Amino acid sequence: xxxxxxxxxxxxxxxxxxxxxxxxxxxxxxxxxxxxxxxxxxxxxxxxxxxxxxxxxxxxxxxxxxxxxxxxxxxxxxxxxxxxxxxxxxxxxxxxxxxxxxxxxxxxxxx
Amino acid sequence: xxxxxxxxxxxxxxxxxxxxxxxxxxxxxxxxxxxxxxxxxxxxxxxxxxxxxxxxxxxxxxxxxxxxxxxxxxxxxxxxxxxxxxxxxxxxxxxxxxxxxxxxxxxxxxxxxxxxxx
Numbered sequence: 093x094x095x096x097x098x099x100x101x102x103x104x105x106x107x108x109x110x111x112x113x114x115x116x117x118x119x120x121x122x123x124x125x126x127x128x129x130x131x132x133x134x135x136x137x138x139x140x141x142x143x144x145x146x147x148x149x150x151x152x153x154x155x156x157x158x159x160x161x162x163x164x165x166x167x168x169x170x171x172x173x174x175x176x177x178x179x180x181x182x183x184x185x186x187x188x189x190x191x192x193x194x195x196x197x198x199x200x201x202x203x
Numbered sequence: 204x205x206x207x208x209x210x211x212x213x214x215x216x217x218x219x220x221x222x223x224x225x226x227x228x229x230x231x232x233x234x235x236x237x238x239x240x241x242x243x244x245x246x247x248x249x250x251x252x253x254x255x256x257x258x259x260x261x262x263x264x265x266x267x268x269x270x271x272x273x274x275x276x277x278x279x280x281x282x283x284x285x286x287x288x289x290x291x292x293x294x295x296x297x298x299x300x301x302x303x304x305x306x307x308x309x310x311x312x313x314x315x316x317x318x319x320x321x
Contacts, residue, residue, distance in 0.1 A: 181245070183245075
């Protein structure tokens with residue numbers, strides 16, 4: 093059974109720092125991996141989608157990498173801002189309409 | 204463009220009551236799904252649909268029913284509410300398979316429905 097783990101569970105940094113969020117999965121037979129952002133009381137917003145054949149995706153200050161063989165993905169956030177404060181979730185696509193989610197990393201960026 | 208709309212936002216039920224969580228999307232997406240989110244656990248798939256008239260079970264389907272009579276709507280029914288169904292429920296939709304290798308496949312989530320069963 094596919095399991096997704098995100099470390100750390102919570103992270104607090106001062107504004108301006110570069111930071112890395114980690115996601116690991118137990119079964120490398122995935123179709124893709126997605127990173128989402130969740131604000132309190134809100135739904136999930138898709139940030140980046142990496143296909144299984146890709147190594148990384150970039151969007152603005154965000155860069156996500158994927159290493160299928162080792163079962164790992166990282167989300168790199170450059171020059172963090174207070175507006176980046178949220179919970180970040182990763183999910184692996186294991187097949188038809190099947191996403192397996194991690195429990196998330198709660199990020200707080202202080203001014 | 205409203206995206207994915209869920210109602211109600213908050214609901215308190217008594218054990219044994221039934222209710223329906225509504226979900227509607229205006230993006231003409233074929234694929235819709237329901238997830239529940241519990242503390243300390245990732246989102247778990249309850250049911251999903253690949254188009255009007257076609258539904259299937261996810262990881263945690265017991266106690267829930269779904270139907271898909273139109274492309275736009277995908278309601279989730281709790282048949283006889285139990286305290287274990289206290290959770291946050293999210294509806295999601297996508298243009299194509301969410302979880303397969305199709306490129307450009309973004310999944311859109313509603314803002315959630317907070318359900319408490321007492």
